[in-house]
Amino acid sequence: MSILKIAKMGHPVLLKTAIPVEDPGSPDILRLIDNMADTMIDACGAGLAAPQVHVSLRIMIFHVQNDRAEHNEESMSLRVLINPEIKILDAKLDVDMEACLSIPGLVGLVPRARKIYYRGHDSSGRLIEEEAEGFHARVVQHEYDHLDGILYPMRMTDLSTLAFRDELGRSVINPEQSNSNNE
């Protein structure tokens, strides 16, 4: 069990396209995933992708906590996706606040597809496939973007909403949306 150092925006690893994992069951990959989980929980994040811990492989983890579940979504304990794929089921965009462990202190409004299908393998090799909406769909799209070298400000259409979280009380952004999780 280790807490890994998180790469911050500006580190080149965050802009690279990560490569597929060829040996998903190997001890090195299992150890990496365990350490990613420890790191995400330690940093109070909702999700984490391997490039954020300086490993350019297509692995992402996330969870959906009770207080984030929307539209009767179930909360979801830690989910691991190795070599994930995403398909957009409803391209209508919902805009909501996001944050990122690689961009500490900042939040911004990001448009994301409303409904997606995703699949990938967990650390025991089991195929995970699911449709997701709401926060669940958002966190999956955010983490998946990390695997393609995309950070949430690159998805923003209104950069005037990029803000330091601790200034939000005085901004025009709805303060009720200021409790977004780090991803």
Ligand code: NI
């Ligand atoms: Ni992120």
